[in-house]
Amino acid sequence: MDVIIVVAKALVALVICLQVTVLLLWVERKGSALIQDRVGANRANLFGGLLPFNLGIVNTFIADPVKLFHKEDIVPAEADQFLHWLAPWLAVFPLFLTFAVIPFGDVLVLGGREINLQAVELGGGLLFVLAMVSLGVYGVIVGGWASNSRYALLGGVRGSAQMVSYEVGMGLALVSVALTYGTLDLQTINREQGALMWGFLPAWGVFYQPIAFVLFFIAGMAESKRAPFDLPEAESELVAGFQTEYSGSKMSMFMMADFIEVAIVAALVTTLFFGGWQIPYLQRDGFHFPGGFGFAVPSLAVTVLQIVSFLVKLFVFCWFQILIRWSLPRLRYDQLMSLGWKRLLPVALANVVVTAVLVLALEGWTT
Amino acid sequence: MILFWIVAIISVASALTVVLHRNPVYSALALVVALFQVAVVFVVMQAHLIALLQVIVYAGAIVVLFLFVIMLLSLEPDVPRPGRYGMRAGAITLAAFLGIELAAAALASQPSPDTLLPPDYGSTKQVAERLFTTHLLPFELTSVLLLAAVIGAVVLARRRA
Numbered sequence: 001m002d003v004i005i006v007v008a009k010a011l012v013a014l015v016i017c018l019q020v021t022v023l024l025l026w027v028e029r030k031g032s033a034l035i036q037d038r039v040g041a042n043r044a045n046l047f048g049g050l051l052p053f054n055l056g057i058v059n060t061f062i063a064d065p066v067k068l069f070h071k072e073d074i075v076p077a078e079a080d081q082f083l084h085w086l087a088p089w090l091a092v093f094p095l096f097l098t099f100a101v102i103p104f105g106d107v108l109v110l111g112g113r114e115i116n117l118q119a120v121e122l123g124g125g126l127l128f129v130l131a132m133v134s135l136g137v138y139g140v141i142v143g144g145w146a147s148n149s150r151y152a153l154l155g156g157v158r159g160s161a162q163m164v165s166y167e168v169g170m171g172l173a174l175v176s177v178a179l180t181y182g183t184l185d186l187q188t189i190n191r192e193q194g195a196l197m198w199g200f201l202p203a204w205g206v207f208y209q210p211i212a213f214v215l216f217f218i219a220g221m222a223e224s225k226r227a228p229f230d231l232p233e234a235e236s237e238l239v240a241g242f243q244t245e246y247s248g249s250k251m252s253m254f255m256m257a258d259f260i261e262v263a264i265v266a267a268l269v270t271t272l273f274f275g276g277w278q279i280p281y282l283q284r285d286g287f288h289f290p291g292g293f294g295f296a297v298p299s300l301a302v303t304v305l306q307i308v309s310f311l312v313k314l315f316v317f318c319w320f321q322i323l324i325r326w327s328l329p330r331l332r333y334d335q336l337m338s339l340g341w342k343r344l345l346p347v348a349l350a351n352v353v354v355t356a357v358l359v360l361a362l363e364g365w366t367t
Numbered sequence: 368m369i370l371f372w373i374v375a376i377i378s379v380a381s382a383l384t385v386v387l388h389r390n391p392v393y394s395a396l397a398l399v400v401a402l403f404q405v406a407v408v409f410v411v412m413q414a415h416l417i418a419l420l421q422v423i424v425y426a427g428a429i430v431v432l433f434l435f436v437i438m439l440l441s442l443e444p445d446v447p448r449p450g451r452y453g454m455r456a457g458a459i460t461l462a463a464f465l466g467i468e469l470a471a472a473a474l475a476s477q478p479s480p481d482t483l484l485p486p487d488y489g490s491t492k493q494v495a496e497r498l499f500t501t502h503l504l505p506f507e508l509t510s511v512l513l514l515a516a517v518i519g520a521v522v523l524a525r526r527r528a
Binding site: 145 | 392396416427431432435438491
């Protein structure tokens with residue numbers, strides 16, 4: 001029974017990850033069209049225009065992956081064959097694992113047993129996420145080198161420098177979050193956010209750590225290598241950067257890695273700063289509004305509401321990233337580096353110090 | 368125990384690849400595999416924090432910088448060079464000494480895996496507590512050392528520019 005539960009939870013995490021990725025592919029096409037005042041993906045006129053609406057979503061869900069996986073796989077003759085094959089796997093695999101530690105609900109009470117809605121209950125979940133995201137850089141760097149092309153190599157070198165630089169700021173932003181909640185366990189952080197400040201404000205991370213939220217969001221977008229931080233693939237300078245020499249299914253794996261990274265950043269922002277699966281005033285037994293009134297909600301409905309809440313927040317932040325991607329121009333390389341090292345890093349360090357002092361002062365005050 | 372042997376075999380094989388492979392990029396990637404296996408050994412020993420830090424710091428950052436440098440210098444694969452027998456003999460002797468020493472240390476300590484670990488061994492709290500109490504001086508000295516390295520790097524970069 002336990003084995004079934006573990007497998008089911010892992011599957012749910014994987015399915016969330018994959019479905020969000022595919023959905024993002026469509027949202028990005030239509031969303032970018034909306035922002036640029038175009039129609040966007042519209043070649044899915046099934047049933048000869050009999051339907052009143054456009055089925056572009058079906059096109060992107062089914063036709064696009066099928067097309068990509070059937071394209072010819074071209075490997076440059078001078079490329080390092082083995083590493084050229086390995087790089088897309090290196091890019092995608094660690095990112096899949098990240099979703100394992102993200103909680104998507106509180107507990108599911110089923111037949112008298114409480115199931116924690118988190119695929120892997122890991123004490124150091126926050127560090128695990130950082131570790132996996134930092135491993136994602138190998139896909140970029142190995143892919144860029146193995147292609148044996150100048151554009152690809154430049155993209156790979158840029159990518160490695162960018163990701164290592166922004167990991168520092170990202171890590172420090174997370175340190176102050178961990179200090180605030182006193183744990184590295186994502187589920188515990190999530191439960192803590194169910195409390196209320198001054199009796200009405202939900203104790204979400206964004207209210208405790210607004211600076212860490214901004215820092216983490218910027219660093220996270222830089223980690224996902226999308227505009228305005230898309231220097232590793234800067235199409236106007238480097239053709240397609242590290243993925244220039246990739247085609248067909250391997251190229252689509254890099255593309256998938258991009259979208260999973262967007263989803264991971266959104267999931268982490270949701271989990272750490274916006275209460276994750278929490279809905280304000282919803283406890284395990286029902287709503288408790290400030291002022292003393294409220295009503296009971298059955299336990300199963302609470303769980304469903306929490307999962308829906310998590311997914312809604314996840315999509316909001318995915319959309320926010322797409323919005324930023326299509327609104328801002330690309331940074332110059334020196335701007336990228338000075339933003340990472342001269343702006344983000346000092347602010348993040350100051351934030352850690354201030355948080356540490358405050359946590360210490362408040363603890364001393366209460367005990 | 369089975370896991371330990373799998374990890375041991377993979378890590379020794381990848382460590383050998385690091386030293387023996389002619390292509391520096393493959394060597395660096397094999398180093399990542401070796402470091403990852405060490406992290407798995409830490410997990411087997413219940414030291415989850417150390418394992419994750421191992422992956423973040425070494426696999427995630429340091430080897431990336433190695434690769435960065437290798438690619439910037441575009442190092443060619445090594446060709447075996449004849450001669451330098453004295454150096455080789457010296458290297459083999461030193462390696463043999465190190466091997467004997469490690470084996471002696473391992474035999475002398477006689478670890479028994481079941482009895483050693485206290486209940487919250489390797490937890491974040493315990494590692495932090497040790498780090499900031501018993502081992503405070505080495506910890507602070509290491510950070511001074513790193514600070515010196517950072518300042519040195521900045522000075523060198525400034526002089527060049």
